Amino acid sequence: MAVITVAEAARWLKERDVFLILTHKRPDGDTLGCAAALCLALRKLGKTAWLLPNEEATSLFAPYLEGVLAPADFTPAHIVSVDIASEGLFPDRALPYKGKVELAIDHHPSNEGFAALNCVEADKAACGEILYTLITQWFPVTAEVALPLYVALSTDTGCFVYSNTSPNTHRVAAELMDTGIDAAWVNKRHFRTKSYTRLRVEARIMETLELRDEGQTALAAITLADMAEFRATEEDVEDIAAFVGQLEGVHTAVTIRELKPGECKLSVRTMADLDASKVCALLGGGGHAAASGCTVMGSVADAKTAIMAAIRMVRSEG
Amino acid sequence: MAVITVAEAARWLKERDVFLILTHKRPDGDTLGCAAALCLALRKLGKTAWLLPNEEATSLFAPYLEGVLAPADFTPAHIVSVDIASEGLFPDRALPYKGKVELAIDHHPSNEGFAALNCVEADKAACGEILYTLITQWFPVTAEVALPLYVALSTDTGCFVYSNTSPNTHRVAAELMDTGIDAAWVNKRHFRTKSYTRLRVEARIMETLELRDEGQTALAAITLADMAEFRATEEDVEDIAAFVGQLEGVHTAVTIRELKPGECKLSVRTMADLDASKVCALLGGGGHAAASGCTVMGSVADAKTAIMAAIRMVRSEG
Numbered sequence: 255m256a257v258i259t260v261a262e263a264a265r266w267l268k269e270r271d272v273f274l275i276l277t278h279k280r281p282d283g284d285t286l287g288c289a290a291a292l293c294l295a296l297r298k299l300g301k302t303a304w305l306l307p308n309e310e311a312t313s314l315f316a317p318y319l320e321g322v323l324a325p326a327d328f329t330p331a332h333i334v335s336v337d338i339a340s341e342g343l344f345p346d347r348a349l350p351y352k353g354k355v356e357l358a359i360d361h362h363p364s365n366e367g368f369a370a371l372n373c374v375e376a377d378k379a380a381c382g383e384i385l386y387t388l389i390t391q392w393f394p395v396t397a398e399v400a401l402p403l404y405v406a407l408s409t410d411t412g413c414f415v416y417s418n419t420s421p422n423t424h425r426v427a428a429e430l431m432d433t434g435i436d437a438a439w440v441n442k443r444h445f446r447t448k449s450y451t452r453l454r455v456e457a458r459i460m461e462t463l464e465l466r467d468e469g470q471t472a473l474a475a476i477t478l479a480d481m482a483e484f485r486a487t488e489e490d491v492e493d494i495a496a497f498v499g500q501l502e503g504v505h506t507a508v509t510i511r512e513l514k515p516g517e518c519k520l521s522v523r524t525m526a527d528l529d530a531s532k533v534c535a536l537l538g539g540g541g542h543a544a545a546s547g548c549t550v551m552g553s554v555a556d557a558k559t560a561i562m563a564a565i566r567m568v569r570s571e572g
Numbered sequence: 573m574a575v576i577t578v579a580e581a582a583r584w585l586k587e588r589d590v591f592l593i594l595t596h597k598r599p600d601g602d603t604l605g606c607a608a609a610l611c612l613a614l615r616k617l618g619k620t621a622w623l624l625p626n627e628e629a630t631s632l633f634a635p636y637l638e639g640v641l642a643p644a645d646f647t648p649a650h651i652v653s654v655d656i657a658s659e660g661l662f663p664d665r666a667l668p669y670k671g672k673v674e675l676a677i678d679h680h681p682s683n684e685g686f687a688a689l690n691c692v693e694a695d696k697a698a699c700g701e702i703l704y705t706l707i708t709q710w711f712p713v714t715a716e717v718a719l720p721l722y723v724a725l726s727t728d729t730g731c732f733v734y735s736n737t738s739p740n741t742h743r744v745a746a747e748l749m750d751t752g753i754d755a756a757w758v759n760k761r762h763f764r765t766k767s768y769t770r771l772r773v774e775a776r777i778m779e780t781l782e783l784r785d786e787g788q789t790a791l792a793a794i795t796l797a798d799m800a801e802f803r804a805t806e807e808d809v810e811d812i813a814a815f816v817g818q819l820e821g822v823h824t825a826v827t828i829r830e831l832k833p834g835e836c837k838l839s840v841r842t843m844a845d846l847d848a849s850k851v852c853a854l855l856g857g858g859g860h861a862a863a864s865g866c867t868v869m870g871s872v873a874d875a876k877t878a879i880m881a882a883i884r885m886v887r888s889e890g
Binding site for chain 2: 420447450469
């Protein structure tokens with residue numbers, strides 16, 4: 255359970271061979287981009303490296319995973335994980351590797367140090383920033399390696415818009431773009447394209463949105479009937495809470511997903527004037543001060559009543 | 573009508589005093605941000621500098637304009653313009669300064685060289701990148717100067733998402749953020765906030781959207797009735813063509829605005845498979861290959877018929 259620096263991690267990798275790289279459950283651009291970049295960089299060093307195929311990787315990331323997914327008969331000598339904070343976040347296929355990860359590279363403050371060697375820089379917006387520093391210990395990044403690293407950086411920062419974006423994020427992005435990668439194509443694909451179904455769901459949310467507390471609290475709902483009507487998948491409603499969160503003048507944005515009859519999942523986003531984790535704790539949930547979640551056993555109407563009561567209770571305490 | 577370098581422009585400004593800075597018609601974050609940054613930097617050099625108030629500047633930019641708008645009785649010795657490509661883009665209040673601009677700083681490829689001295693770098697995504705280089709000839713940027721420059725860079729690139737974003741854009745953003753500015757606040761304000769009215773308009777577009785050509789052509793319309801129902805202003809529907817343009821699988825996105833009964837303004841966005849300027853030229857309009865516009869004297873239904881006929885005509889020629 256040792257902690258090592260990026261330079262030490264680079265040396266450790268360079269001295270070994272035959273790697274399997276793990277990504278996390280519900281994989282995003284950071285974990286997949288880091289894994290692909292590390293795999294390609296290790297191969298450039300003349301080594302054998304593969305990614306453990308992640309069954310939950312969506313088609314959005316397919317272009318970055320060509321030629322890097324391990325064949326079924328691959329036997330690795332060393333297991334490395336990228337962007338994984340704990341073994342609880344292993345996808346099913348990675349469960350056999352619990353307790354066997356030798357090197358974990360990560361940027362989550364919540365990293366549990368589950369590997370033999372842990373290289374964690376929690377001040378980085380994306381794990382891709384760490385991988386950039388690591389790979390450049392070996393050689394200047396090539397376009398092939400830079401593309402998945404750009405995907406890692408841009409997707410974890412909403413294309414440099416989230417508050418985690420730092421000067422270092424921009425500096426690494428500049429270095430990656432210097433290699434001639436088509437960043438505009440990545441941006442169009444990940445940030446300037448929405449499915450028809452997603453936009454229909456967003457439109458339905460606006461049609462049925464309820465504003466309370468003189469417009470400061472917004473209650474949005476996506477019912478089972480909505481999901482069925484639009485034939486929406488989980489991918490279509492991913493991070494849908496952010497949609498309501500962008501409403502001007504709204505301080506508290508509640509998004510209710512009816513998961514099955516009598517069960518609703520709530521996502522609560524708040525500004526500094528209200529602690530979302532306290533609100534959700536009252537309903538058995540939790541999370542962060544600005545973004546939390548909870549489950550209400552009841553109808554959408556029940557969920558609205560429950561969350562409004564919880565909001566009022568926390569407000570009256572503050 | 574001389575062309576000068578950024579270093580020469582910096583020297584020219586340093587040798588003079590008492591400046592009025594002009595911004596362009598329908599001002600955006602780049603022109604206003606550059607003007608505010610230049611004004612504050614000139615003052616830091618001990619000079620008198622003011623912005624000509626721009627009557628079309630929206631409240632979104634008010635925080636960056638505090639204390640820099642010229643009083644009515646100000647008499648300048650030198651007129652400078654930022655981010656203005658031609659005198660045709662002067663706002664009404666700047667019309668008296670036609671033929672009197674001594675130094676124009678701009679990044680538009682279409683710049684007409686209307687000033688006595690023209691400092692134009694057309695490879696820059698934002699004019700703010702040029703101003704950064706110029707101001708750093710005098711001193712390292714301070715947070716006060718960096719904030720409006722960050723607004724300039726981020727707004728002209730859609731927060732580093734548009735294809736004009738270059739490695740230099742990211743490098744300058746990093747330098748600006750190093751001063752400690754609250755970039756997250758700017759990003760939230762400009763890129764993560766939408767008005768309720770805007771979102772209602774977008775929802776209406778999705779409810780009434782027509783897909784043609786097996787989903788490759790999208791026809792969206794905003795009627796006078798819609799605008800009245802939502803009490804929408806021009807600000808609420810600004811750049812609304814981009815909304816339809818993000819639809820996955822759509823190659824040609826047409827957004828129709830009913831301006832008055834019997835008159836519609838059309839905005840056409842296309843991919844490489846169709847030249848939007850040729851389509852719009854058939855209806856008396858024009859623009860760029862990927863984004864053009866035209867006016868149809870008729871109802872929304874007439875506009876749909878006309879644009880579909882024009883699209884088919886250009887397609888059959890190609």
